[in-house]
Amino acid sequence: MLRLSWLGILALLPLSGGAEAVAPEVAAGQRIATEARERDRGFGDSRAIITMTLRNQRGEETRRVLRSRTLEMDADGDRSMVIFDEPKDVAGTAFLTHSHRHKDDDQWLYLPALGRVKRIASSNKSGPFMGSEFSYEDLSSPEVEKYTHVYLGDETFDGREHFVLQRTPQDTRSGYRRMVVWLDKAHYRAFKIDYYDRRNTLLKTLTAEGFTLYGDRHWRATSMLMVNHQNGRSTGLQWTDYVFGNGYTEADFNRNNLSKIR
């Protein structure tokens, strides 16, 4: 187990003295977060199959199967869609997100039984996704502009050197006061994220492994585990069948085309 209690203390320190001055750890944090984004830029689009395993306190497991599709946007946040295959009673339900860098994301839910597209209030980001330990905001693309980043130091584990970064959401509707992210120095991949709730208590820890390289520069984890320290539940994600370069266009992520999604 990692001993990082000093990080919590650091996080409570004032970030900057004057409005004009940017503290060096803030400047470094922004630089690292921006570099992480730049390194993944140009992936174009991707799709994958996600198997979600929900585990309760008694170790009982429930399985979900989802298909994810993402389109990278040049001047805006990514477009993404999740289509539910299992459980069967919600098969065909599609969840569409237009992430934005400087305003609230737009979200819609397509309900095949009613043939109806429902707009989702953007305030739901802190709510659990499909009863899992992932919230909607955990699964949306973390646009750099929506957080303040502070470089907290370096740390080595599992034979890798990491930057340790604090990410503070600017949106007051976020479920988190802050997050601590471990990015490996070699490829800026997030191996671990600690989520602190609004009372600044450790809520969840995400760990990622099995990173696979696509197209010479795009790393994707094949396995993720989110552990909720407060309720004892956890959710695992297995990412399989990753395909890049599907030729998706904005039309594939148009709200009006949701009824065509299968």
Next chain:
Amino acid sequence: MVLAATPAFAAAGELSLDLGLEGRVFFDPPLDPRQHGSQSSATLRAEWYADMNGGADRVVVSPYLRLDQSDPERSHADLRELYWRHSAGAMDIYLGVRRVFWGVTEALHLVDVINQTDLVDNLDGEDRLGQPMLQLTWQQDWGQLELFLLPWFRERTFPGSKGRLRAPLPLLADRTRYEAAQGQRHLDWAARYFHVLGAVEIGLAHFTGTSREPRLVAGIDPATAQPVLVPMYELTDQSSMDLAAALGNWLWKLEALSRRDNRGRSTAFTGGFEYTFVGVSGSRTDLGLVAEYQFDDQGPSRSSFHNDLVVGGRLAFNDVQSTELLVLAVTDLDRRSRLFSLEGSRRLGNSWRLSIEARWFSSDATNDALFALRSDDYLQLTLEKFY
């Protein structure tokens, strides 16, 4: 169940199936001795689709069947969908039977005009019959344009004399009358423009043809010389607007229409909001508060919901079983009529779902549609298995 077949021309077919058992108990004795105190049904819903030519063409078949133990009129089969879709760039062409939903509000579906209501399935208007159509959809940066040609009219389904939740007099569907000389073969058409402007969504539509909502006219059954009701479908020109805005925790909604028919021009609207409390007092549960107002300037002669207030709440427990509960109370502000509705559902295991539905009706106003339902308060449980 998934049947996957990949012949040389690369059409993959997929079948999904849903079987349901539904039991309904009525709290009060029926007004008509022919009616039953309880009712049970079995339902089957299936959907099969196949994509061809790399997704440019799709065929969808979706039949529906209900067998009801006590009301033969409630037992029915319907083709919810049977269509072919061809896509070419920004254009989609649909030919066949489809279901299309317009609108945004929770309680009343005012502008949703393409499909006929399958009233025997549910009073709430959310179960709808398949509508034969030719539909053209054109997607542009400035919005979506749709054109519908509707060559065949579907009559509303009504409970039979043994069924509950019906008008006090028997309905003589054989005598159904149409204002249009061509009857069911009158060619209806509709056009719709829809656009998303950030947090705001707007739909503008026009419909010309036979109204989906019949007027029930008193008559005499020639066979029995007894008084009956005869459905009369009138021609209408209807222009409508629907608007939704997502602003933080608020979802604002409005549906409005102006119609012209042989009763003159009239206006109706419904609108309100849903405000969501995410994670109520630190829990995983979301609470949504719903408030909507319903207005029709033709009053109760036109609509039971002519000056009504809807208040309610939605609970989403966000648990593994996706447990949800929606409670709505509709109050007539002019007369003493009230409708109370509860809907809930919960997944059991990985492929079963248990749903609960209860409705209470109270009315002192003999000319209100709810008056006929005053003894039909019910509780319904549905168990569905999904394949």
